[in-house]
Amino acid sequence: MTGKAKPKKHTAKEIQAKIDAALTNRGGGKAGIADRTGKEKGGHAKYECPHCKITAPDLKTMQIHHESKHPKIPYEESKLVNLHAVLAPVAETNPKPGIRGSLKK
Secondary structure (H helix, E strand, O other): OOOOOOOOOOHHHHHHHHHHHHHOOOHHHHHHHHHHHHHOOOOOOOOOOOOOOOEEHHHHHHHHEEEEEOOOOOOOOOOOOEEHHOOOOOOOOOOOOOOOOOOOO
């Protein structure tokens, strides 16, 4: 017969991970919605497809999208819409954090 198992304590690494998860902005809430939808500066997606209006973060991803979704139309980088140039933000007094980082610290 075996004895009762002793409950384990939380490790320092586990506690630090909990604190980090609580204080780091992961893109949720109102600021995260605005960031993901691209209303302020285009979000993380920099380029927009001129044919279907889908967004992509870089040229390589947009090229992959174009080759798979629009194979009959030739790919032209000049026709892509740069959302960061079009939706450039106005200078704010209180900067908002991106996906990684927090103002709470």
